[in-house]
Amino acid sequence: MNEDPITSNEAIKRADYAREKGEVVLREHEYDGIQEFDQKLPNWWLFTLWAAIAVFLTYYLVYYTLDLLPSSKESMDQRVTEIEELKQAELQKLLESMNDDTLVNTFSTNPDFVAKGKDTYIQNCAACHAADLGANGGMTGRPLNDGEWAYGSEPMNIFKMILHGTPADSKGYKQGMRMAPMGGAQLSPEQVAQVTAFLIDSNPNDFKSYKK
Ligand code: HEC
Structure with missing residues (x-):
């Protein structure tokens, strides 16, 4: 039986963290046989995260801190x-x-x-x-x-x-x-x-x- 390259652990690089976009690594630690993959988040995902945070901060500042627009x-x-x-x-x-x-x-x-x-x-x-x-x-x-x-x-x-x-x-x-x-x-x-x-x-x- 061919071993699955992901689960066989041999084919995949071990490292603390993924360092490059698209790179998939298996993290060094293993607890009770449970291991963890890591890879860099795609840019579109990061963009929505930071945009949501920016919108929230702007909203909070405009409505609650500076009271610029009517509630x-x-x-x-x-x-x-x-x-x-x-x-x-x-x-x-x-x-x-x-x-x-x-x-x-x-x-x-x-x-x-x-x-x-x-x-x-x-x-x-x-x-x-x-x-x-x-x-x-x-x-x-x-x-x-x-x-x-x-x-x-x-x-x-x-x-x-x-x-x-x-x-x-x-x-x-x-x-x-x-x-x-x-x-x-x-x-x-x-x-x-x-x-x-x-x-x-x-x-x-x-x-x-x-x-x-
Ligand atoms: C919930 C019951 C109720 C509704 C609905 C109601 N009325 Fe009356 N109406 C009364 C009561 C009770 C009186 C007497 C109040 C008083 O003498 O203080 C009265 C008195 C009046 C009077 C004075 C009559 C007189 O002999 O001097 C008029 C005119 C009148 N109502 C018109 C209306 C009109 C037009 C509407 C609808 C838009 C209306 N009523 C809806 C209970 C009601």
């Missing part, structure tokens, strides 16, 4: 702030274009606007106020078709009440529950305007005096 938390906070500002600006713009007159005579007479408001209502409000606005049975919300508006019956009062929820000193309704801003949903100011337009459209008698 991911800081940039997320920054984006959240920007979004908040955009929302505020949108609300501001909408509020400037809105008053009792536009809510009743422009928004609530726009079928597309009212239809979107109805969709929003069914998805976010009907659970507490009922699809038919009656809030009957054990529902927690106030009826929205009984001609009574506990927090002011002017269209803008209703818009603001939905936007901000019921006032902090409100005693709530049946179960003593107050309403969270937008009923606890995440709506844009425009969606709140649409839902208000839907409520106005559904209660024509309550807003007759604003009609032109």
Whole structure:
């Protein structure tokens, strides 16, 4: 049987360490019959090792030691702030274009606007106020078709009440529950305007005096 040149140990050079690229040596020591090869690491391998170390050191220096670039938390906070500002600006713009007159005579007479408001209502409000606005049975919300508006019956009062929820000193309704801003949903100011337009459209008698 031919002896394998690697395992036969004779064919292969013995040395402390490999000294040249590509050279394979068998190291001098042997423990319990276990021997160890050695060869120089290829350049591509060394390159990735040193590159990884360099990237880590640069990263550590830039982010932690010198604090030159914002951390991911800081940039997320920054984006959240920007979004908040955009929302505020949108609300501001909408509020400037809105008053009792536009809510009743422009928004609530726009079928597309009212239809979107109805969709929003069914998805976010009907659970507490009922699809038919009656809030009957054990529902927690106030009826929205009984001609009574506990927090002011002017269209803008209703818009603001939905936007901000019921006032902090409100005693709530049946179960003593107050309403969270937008009923606890995440709506844009425009969606709140649409839902208000839907409520106005559904209660024509309550807003007759604003009609032109
Ligand atoms: C988790 C239940 C709940 C949800 C969801 C909810 N509401 Fe309410 N809503 C209430 C409660 C409770 C009150 C009465 C709170 C109070 O009087 O302090 C109320 C009161 C109101 C009022 C005042 C009614 C009146 O007679 O003065 C309006 C308007 C209203 N909600 C609209 C909405 C709209 C629009 C939505 C959806 C965007 C919505 N609600 C979602 C529970 C809810």
